Amino acid sequence: MAEPEHGVSRDDVKKIARLARLHVEDSQCGAIADDLNGILAWIEQLGEVNVEGVEPMTSAVDMRAPMRPDIVTAGGIRDQILANAPKAEDGFFVVPRSVE
Amino acid sequence: MTDLTKITLAGALDGLTAGDFSSVELTDAHIEACEAASGLNAFITPTFDLARDQAKASDERRASGTVGKLEGAPLGMKDLFCTEGVKSTAASKILGDFTPTYESTVSANMKADGMVMLGKLNLDQFAMGSANETSFYGPVINPWRNGEDLVPGGSSGGSASAVAAGLCLGATATDTGGSIRQPASFTGTVGIKPTYGRCSRYGIVAFASSLDQAGPIAKTVEDAAILLESMAGYDPKDSTSLNETVPDWRGACGQSVKGLRVGVPKEYTIDGMPSEIEALWQQGVDWMRDAGAEIVEVSLPHTKYALPVYYVVAPAEASSNLARYDGMRYGLRVDGENLADTYERTRTEGFGDEVRRRIMIGTYVLSAGYYDAYYLRAQKVRTKIADDFRNAWDSCDVLLTPTAPSAAFPVGRKINDPVQMYLNDVFTVTANLAGLPGISVPAALDGNGLPLGLQVIGKALDESTVFKAAGALEKAAGFTAKPEKWWA
Numbered sequence: 001m002a003e004p005e006h007g008v009s010r011d012d013v014k015k016i017a018r019l020a021r022l023h024v025e026d027s028q029c030g031a032i033a034d035d036l037n038g039i040l041a042w043i044e045q046l047g048e049v050n051v052e053g054v055e056p057m058t059s060a061v062d063m064r065a066p067m068r069p070d071i072v073t074a075g076g077i078r079d080q081i082l083a084n085a086p087k088a089e090d091g092f093f094v095v096p097r098s099v100e
Numbered sequence: 101m102t103d104l105t106k107i108t109l110a111g112a113l114d115g116l117t118a119g120d121f122s123s124v125e126l127t128d129a130h131i132e133a134c135e136a137a138s139g140l141n142a143f144i145t146p147t148f149d150l151a152r153d154q155a156k157a158s159d160e161r162r163a164s165g166t167v168g169k170l171e172g173a174p175l176g177m178k179d180l181f182c183t184e185g186v187k188s189t190a191a192s193k194i195l196g197d198f199t200p201t202y203e204s205t206v207s208a209n210m211k212a213d214g215m216v217m218l219g220k221l222n223l224d225q226f227a228m229g230s231a232n233e234t235s236f237y238g239p240v241i242n243p244w245r246n247g248e249d250l251v252p253g254g255s256s257g258g259s260a261s262a263v264a265a266g267l268c269l270g271a272t273a274t275d276t277g278g279s280i281r282q283p284a285s286f287t288g289t290v291g292i293k294p295t296y297g298r299c300s301r302y303g304i305v306a307f308a309s310s311l312d313q314a315g316p317i318a319k320t321v322e323d324a325a326i327l328l329e330s331m332a333g334y335d336p337k338d339s340t341s342l343n344e345t346v347p348d349w350r351g352a353c354g355q356s357v358k359g360l361r362v363g364v365p366k367e368y369t370i371d372g373m374p375s376e377i378e379a380l381w382q383q384g385v386d387w388m389r390d391a392g393a394e395i396v397e398v399s400l401p402h403t404k405y406a407l408p409v410y411y412v413v414a415p416a417e418a419s420s421n422l423a424r425y426d427g428m429r430y431g432l433r434v435d436g437e438n439l440a441d442t443y444e445r446t447r448t449e450g451f452g453d454e455v456r457r458r459i460m461i462g463t464y465v466l467s468a469g470y471y472d473a474y475y476l477r478a479q480k481v482r483t484k485i486a487d488d489f490r491n492a493w494d495s496c497d498v499l500l501t502p503t504a505p506s507a508a509f510p511v512g513r514k515i516n517d518p519v520q521m522y523l524n525d526v527f528t529v530t531a532n533l534a535g536l537p538g539i540s541v542p543a544a545l546d547g548n549g550l551p552l553g554l555q556v557i558g559k560a561l562d563e564s565t566v567f568k569a570a571g572a573l574e575k576a577a578g579f580t581a582k583p584e585k586w587w588a
Contacts, residue, residue, distance in 0.1 A: 012464075013460075016460050016463050016467065017460065019463050019467060020447075020459050020463040021423075021426070021440070021443040021444050021447050022444060022447055022448050022451075022456055022459065022460070023444040023445060023447075023448040024448075032460065035518065036457075036460060038517060038518070038519060039411060039461060039518060040461075040474075042408060042411075042519045043408045043412055045404075045405065046405055046408050046409065046412070046478060047477070048405075049402065049405055049477075049480075049484060051477060051480035054480040054484060055480070055483055056476055056479030056480050056482075056483065057479050057480070057533075058479060059310060060296035060297070060310050060311065060340075060532075060534070061296050061297050061535050061560065063340070063342070066336070066339055066343075077201075080201035080202070081201075083199070083201050084197075084198055084199065084200075084201075084429075084430035084431070085428075085430060086427060086428070086430075086431070086433035087433070093429055095428050095439075096436075096438065096439045096442050097438075098439045
C-alpha cells in the first residue's frame with residue numbers, strides 16, 4: 001500500500017481518536033493507521049492540481065446568508081426537547097459530573 | 101382486479117381519481133407485499149397501522165373533495181428523515197431509540213399532499229456507504245438476483261429495493277455522493293438528485309451538509325417528477341434552501357428533445373469498466389441522436405479528482421456534523437468513568453466501523469497542520485470541478501454518462517481497500533460537488549440479466565430539461581424488465 005507524504009503513525013491515530021472522542025484500543029492502532037494511510041495516499045493526488053489563485057468552494061450554490069428577525073420561533077417546548085434525553089429530571093438534562 | 105403493486109404512481113393516482121380503487125385497497129395491497137418481502141430487509145420500521153389510518157383519512161378527504169398531489173399513495177420514507185412520533189434511526193445504533201418530536205420539511209410536504217407512509221426504509225448507516233451493508237440493521241437485498249444475493253447499492257438501498265420489488269409506489273431518498281442514483285441504477289428504478297437547495301434539509305439527519313440533497317426513487321421518470329414536485333420547495337428553516345418556485349416537472353417529461361445539445365464527457369471512461377457499460381453509453385448517445393438531439397463531445401478535465409475531493413470534504417463535514425452525538429441530550433449513552441470516557445464509549449459503541457473511519461479521516465484533514473494541505477486544497481479543486489461544468493454549458497444543455505461503473509454485486513463481497521468501494525460513486529459525485537441535478541434512468545440489462553442505468557446531469561435549477569432528456573431516454577430504452585419474484 002502506498003504511503004502518503006504526511007503518513008499517519010500509531011501515535012497519530014491515538015491523537016485523532018482523542019480529538020474525535022472515539023475510543024481506540026492499542027491493538028487496533030496499527031490497522032487503523034494503515035487504513036487511513038491508504039485513503040490519504042489516494043487523496044494526495046490532489047497535489048497535482050494547480051490551484052494558485054483559485055477561491056475555495058464553500059457552498060454548492062451562490063447565495064447570501066438569509067436574514068430573519070431575531071425572535072424566538074419555536075420556544076416553550078421543553079418537554080419535547082427532553083423527550084429523547086438518555087437521562088432527565090425535573091425539566092433538566094442529567095449529565096455526568098464534569099467538574100471534580 | 102389488477103395487481104395494485106404493479107402499477108405506477110401516476111397510474112395509481114389516476115385510478116384513485118377514477119374511483120377504480122380506494123387508498124385503503126391500494127395501501128392494503130402494498131402492506132401485503134411488504135409483509136411477504138421481509139427477506140429483502142428493506143424496512144427498519146414498518147408503520148402499517150399508521151398507513152391504514154392515513155389511507156382511511158385520505159379516502160375521507162377525497163370524498164369531501166380535498167385531493168393533494170400524492171393523495172392516498174402508499175410510499176416509503178428513507179430512515180434518514182425525521183418523522184414525528186416514528187422512530188428515526190439513520191440505520192445506526194446511536195439513534196436506535198430516537199423518536200423525533202418534529203417532522204422533516206420534506207416528509208411534512210408529502211404528508212400535506214396526502215401521502216400514506218408505509219414505513220421507514222433501511223439505508224447505509226448515516227448514509228455512509230455504497231452497498232447498504234453498513235446499516236446497523238443488516239444489509240438490504242436487491243430484488244434482482246444472479247444466483248446469489250446482491251446489494252441494492254447505497255446509501256438509499258432500502259428505498260431502491262422497495263420500489264423495485266413493488267413494496268411501495270415510490271420512496272424518498274438522499275444523495276451526498278450518488279446515494280440516490282447508484283441504487284436506482286442497481287435496481288432498475290429511476291432516481292433524481294435535484295439541484296442543491298431545491299429540497300429542504302431541515303429534519304434530515306446530516307451527513308455532509310454542503311453535498312446532501314433529498315430526492316425520490318420511483319418506477320418511472322414521470323413518477324419521479326410527481327414526487328419531487330411534492331418534496332421540493334423553499335423552506336426558511338434551512339438557510340441553504342433556494343427561494344425558487346417549483347416548476348411543472350411532470351409536464352416536462354414528455355417533451356421533445358429536438359435540438360437539445362447533449363454533451364458526452366470524454367473523461368467518463370475509466371479503467372476496468374465493463375465493455376457492456378461502454379456499449380450502453382454509446383447506445384444512449386444513439387437514442388438521443390435518433391430522438392433529435394445534437395451530440396457534442398465535451399471535456400471535464402478535473403473529473404478524476406472528484407472522488408478524492410469528496411473523500412476530504414464529506415468526511416470533514418461529517419466529523420463536524422456527527423460531533424452532536426455525545427450521549428447527553430438524545431441518543432445512546434454508554435456510561436464511562438468520567439465525562440470524556442462517557443463521550444468516547446458512547447460514540448465508539450454507537451457508531452459503526454465506516455462511520456468511525458470517516459470521522460477519523462475528517463478529524464485528521466481538519467486538524468492543525470493539515471487543514472491547508474488537505475481541506476483547503478480540496479475546496480479549491482472543488483471550484484475547478486464546478487468550473488469544468490460551467491465551461492461545458494457553453495456547448496451543451498445536459499450531459500449523458502453511465503450512472504455507475506458496474507452492475508449490482510454480491511452481498512458480503514470482501515473489500516479490504518475502502519478506496520475500491522468509494523469508486524462506485526465515480527460518475528455521480530461530480531454533480532454533488534457542483535450542486536447540479538442528476539437523474540438515473542434504467543436503460544438495459546447486462547449479460548447477467550442485471551439492470552444498468554444511464555445518468556443525465558443538467559444545469560443548476562434546470563431539472564425541467566433533465567426530466568425532458570430522461571423522458572426521451574426512458575422512451576427509447578423501453579426498459580420494462582422486472583425482477584422475478586423469488587422473495588415471496
